[in-house]
Amino acid sequence: MRSQSPTVRPNVVLAVLASAGIVAALMQTLVVPLLGQLPDLLHSTASTTTWVVTATLLVGAVVTPVAGRLGDMYGKRPILLASIVPLVLGSVVCALASSVLPMIIGRGLQGMGVGIIPLGISAIRDLVPPERLGSAIALISASLGIGGALGLPIAAAVVENSDWRVLFWGSAVLAAAVGVLMYLTLPVVPADGPAGRFDALGALGLGVALVCLLLAVSKGATWGWTSATILGLFAAAVATALVWGRWELRRTHPLVDLRVTARPRVLLTNATSVVVAMAMYAQSLIIPQLLQLPKSTGYGLGQSMLAMGLWMAPAGLTMMVISPFGARLSAARGPKVTLGVGCVVIAAGYASSMPLMGSTWGLLAVTVLINIGVGFAYGAMPALIMGAVPHSETAAANSFNTLMRAVGTSISAAVVGAVLAQLSVTANGHLVPTENGFRIGLLLGCAVAALGAALSATIPADRPGPSVPDPGPDSASDDVVGGGTYPTAPVAAFTSAPPGVGR
Template identity: 35%
Template structure:
């Protein structure tokens, strides 16, 4: 009875760990002015309290995913949560900006835990529950990023900067305890694979080089030799990493999986949507805080700007629950395309109608429906196309793709707004509407990527739909090391 009860709690605990880690890692945007004030730094320097977490999350995702493939999954999951908890304490106790950035970097490790949670769900849950849980975990990771904005703003207003980070340390510690109690040991399930340290270093170097250029492009100038040099170095490092991954016997990421059209299309769609999502997050939160004296905006506080994103997170979670029904009725390809188009509709709505604060809430709600559906569907497309033993690695790469899109979206929004500045030095309403229209265009592009899949992928989807949504879940989990199906034989 106790084992059955613990098994029923695995899913909720994995969602808790993923959601908490994503929320804590996204602490930053509403806190940037407070960080700048408390540590006597410029806003651009304080921005690194958000950027460093994103950088660490992008670099740690494939490493944690590979470490979690096999018997070390539970240990890796616990270790990641322990690092996030320690990061919250370091950030809360920080006496200078450098120490704060160290703590925020440790918290960013939490962004790499979603692939481990997905791989755990694939092994530990009954076949009928695998696909819905993986979808929910994917959406929880995305919704948590949006929820971190209002939560961090409210906490900082109530308890100050240190109070917000102490809260993060406490809740991540609780998630650590829950995982330790509920998630069973993965020891004995296969042999541990050797970590590709060379690949990890190359990938981290490429990501840091490229994303630093993206993050500082507006500040240093996109045409400056430094930015051009960093972008060129990042491209070279990515190329070297790709060659190294294809040649090594035990790669960090199985890039050959990208030869599968469904995997390639899913990752491409995720990156494009990530760009659109963070363009909207950056543009909308700044728009509502713009003073009404400029002829637009709502003179809102940082807390209100964060609350505007509540519908985004809420509807991302709610819409993900409709995925099995939608896939059964229209197929995964149509679900992905329609979700992208709904997100585009939300962006276009606010680009046209932005005279009242309630319209911002409508926009983020519609965006949440579209993104929730697509981000829930994409992992399922990847998971059913790959061997079970590669789930952690593939999901880790998927997270890298998403985080890269997030970073590009944030930087692109800043670039567009900087190019549309009025006489008072503030972005004009034309700049904000341009951000929204570009975001809508990216969403339409993602819809095209999702729809124009090769014919064999569409045929494979129709075959899965003819069996119901449980069909591909049974094939995905059958024979997977440590899966319930494998253990029952």
């Protein structure tokens, strides 16, 4: 049965994990206002300083599934606490950096903390009564939306009015404070995952495959999609993934249980997650540019970095309002319906951008509508995942779903970036996307969201209700119906900032 400590205080646990979600989201957006200044600050080139973002992406992608499996094996609490350490250490390294290499190392360490997100969701399943599961995870989802929304304006305000190092000293203090709170408030819940050895070779193989894939996707436009390096990276990713898959299938206690992952409900949910992440991230690449480009272009709105962040913030705050409604819809109609509704709303948001992209208020409405859809769609994913995996693999399954979303955002950055680059003109020595380029990018977001709705319709039907008691890993049935919503939007800094942002 589902283990739960009698001394658990759900409200306190939720508040602490929500705070961790806000800090995790803030970490991901810290460097966005600095991207245009980093070459001068770190005495390097623009191409080299993009690794400040890429390092976080690559390390986070590799560590997330590892943290999930370790959480299942040894308990969520110790791995959550361990994930705080690199966040603090990485922030300190970045704050002290005076050249690009220490900054890249520090950002890589910060990327190791990304595992907090799926681990926190999995811990909620252990620490909150079943009847409160949906609303509890909805709160964490909203807190992460708030963190992502507030990160840009806060970081921009600090950069404009203070020393940039304050950003990282502040993040170190926040991460340390969250770590202390987790240590004092999170109860110890016995691990119920596999008791075998950790699959170190499986982690290494998955890491190599992910690094090759995500490096090729994120650097393809810069290094050339048909260059020997990029083609070699794609080939290495495929070859390594095949060898890794064979290895995992032969393991008694694999890093990722591919047989569970191949279940139709899990497989199709993860596939939809990739597509929805692509749709969600397109707005983060396009709308900030439209807000910041000068009015002399005829379609730019001439906003500062700080003003842009403030115009984008309400969209994330909207998730606080909408997430509980997503949880109720999942409880009443099942998370499959919630996911489909979210995809349709995202598509509608992109469609509405065609007549509204000429004003700040119009773009505000667009981002709010898209993020309402994101709140529904991302909110349904853990319910679908947890409803198809044994309790002993909750953290690993959530971590793998987080990884799929990271892959989706990377693909979105590559595709949208390629479209905008192809439809650009030179202005004041810089390539600036044309209005037609932005419109095509937004329509691509609409099309991908529609594809997500179609994919979600193929997911096997689920039973409504926020949760039912878990039969436990030793039960004859491994299926558990989970509920609630899932964290969103700490992915904005996972890929390179859009051209023009921070300039």
